[in-house]
Amino acid sequence: GNSVTQMEGPVTLSEEAFLTINCTYTATGYPSLFWYVQYPGEGLQLLLKATKADDKGSNKGFEATYRKETTSFHLEKGSVQVSDSAVYFCALSPDTGGFKTIFGAGTRLFVKA
């Protein structure tokens, strides 16, 4: 079946450090891939997305590339800020069988000043 595995947190970084959060997936066909972010006390919101192999999604300095050969969609940011502290969810939407989204367990990021 479809599944998403992402690195366990929490991840603690100093401001301006480089961020990588690993995400791998299992799915048949060509799913769409997403990163959602959840700030404290709020619901999830879409951070970026990619719909086909080798696509790069980007937003607010974050990037992720859809790698079909390694079934990965790792999230990166070159210089994190305190305001990036949040929980990050990797997710996929299968290309068949309805409109459900499968979420990873989430990775909490703490950025220290």
Add this chain to the structure above:
Amino acid sequence: DAEITQSPRHKITETGRQVTLACHQTWNHNNMFWYRQDLGHGLRLIHYSYGVQDTNKGEVSDGYSVSRSNTEDLPLTLESAASSQTSVYFCASSEAGGGVNEQFFGPGTRLTVL
């Protein structure tokens, strides 16, 4: 602006009581979803609907029910609340078809069952 709202934002109830959590969206989306979020489990799908009068069970549907009488609302009912249902509940919606199925989330309801 279109939005998705949930009420109440916080609820404390007792074991055995019936509880209904409201979800209302003004995106005019056909697809609506209910999730619960618990530490160590991420988001788990409870029920979902692809349109009026359509409802489907998700992976953790036992003890929950939903009904869809219009496009805007998908209330979630806990028929007899249990302590294991203490959680944060999120409602989400998305467009039907047409490419990438981005979901839009409400702010969540924190439910405590004593």
